[in-house]
Amino acid sequence: MGSSHEIEVLVNGETRTGTAPGRMTLADFLRDELGLTGTHLGCEHGVCGACTVLLDGEPIRSCIMLAAQADGHAVTTIEGAGLPDGGLGIVQEEFCAAHALQCGFCTPGMVLAGQALLERNRRPTTADIDEALSGNICRCTGYVQIREALDRAAGRYRLQDEQTEVGFGARTHD
Ligand code: FES
Numbered sequence: 001m002g003s004s005h006e007i008e009v010l011v012n013g014e015t016r017t018g019t020a021p022g023r024m025t026l027a028d029f030l031r032d033e034l035g036l037t038g039t040h041l042g043c044e045h046g047v048c049g050a051c052t053v054l055l056d057g058e059p060i061r062s063c064i065m066l067a068a069q070a071d072g073h074a075v076t077t078i079e080g081a082g083l084p085d086g087g088l089g090i091v092q093e094e095f096c097a098a099h100a101l102q103c104g105f106c107t108p109g110m111v112l113a114g115q116a117l118l119e120r121n122r123r124p125t126t127a128d129i130d131e132a133l134s135g136n137i138c139r140c141t142g143y144v145q146i147r148e149a150l151d152r153a154a155g156r157y158r159l160q161d162e163q164t165e166v167g168f169g170a171r172t173h174d
């Protein structure tokens with residue numbers, strides 16, 4: 001079934017190498033070759049967003065991208081979305097606090113799409129949030145709590161930014 005490619009991908013900050021058959025999707029590479037099964041597969045044709053991961057910081061659907069196309073790029077999966085010590089990240093915590101998940105099938109994709117939004121926009125409007133999540137389908141929670149989670153997370157990112165600035169300011173006056 002076609003040629004295979006040796007690929008090297010920076011996955012969640014760690015260099016991972018593997019052999020990917022020409023037609024292997026990035027989702028299958030992450031799940032089957034690397035064991036990162038937090039990337040979910042729903043429709044497998046680019047509609048539901050369950051397979052969303054970040055490629056160089058931008059959300060993409062890993063079911064419609066070939067693994068070989070990720071060669072030399074950085075990928076973040078839900079396993080890499082938390083803190084380095086294994087704790088939950090801000091967006092993950094706020095999903096829990098706002099009850100923004102039920103079955104959780106869509107959640108990895110929602111969290112990563114939300115994180116990508118908040119990395120570039122600390123004050124997203126409801127319309128910004130809806131646009132950022134427009135490619136991610138949730139069939140059981142509804143979007144109100146998911147919006148609320150991202151709104152709360154945005155507030156915490158802003159607070160964190162302020163504290164960092166204050167910290168830097170204090171150090172420059174030492
Ligand atoms: S599984 Fe990739 S978009 Fe649905």
Ligand code: FES
Nearest residue numbers: 102104106138139
């Ligand atoms: S929490 Fe079930 S699909 Fe979203």
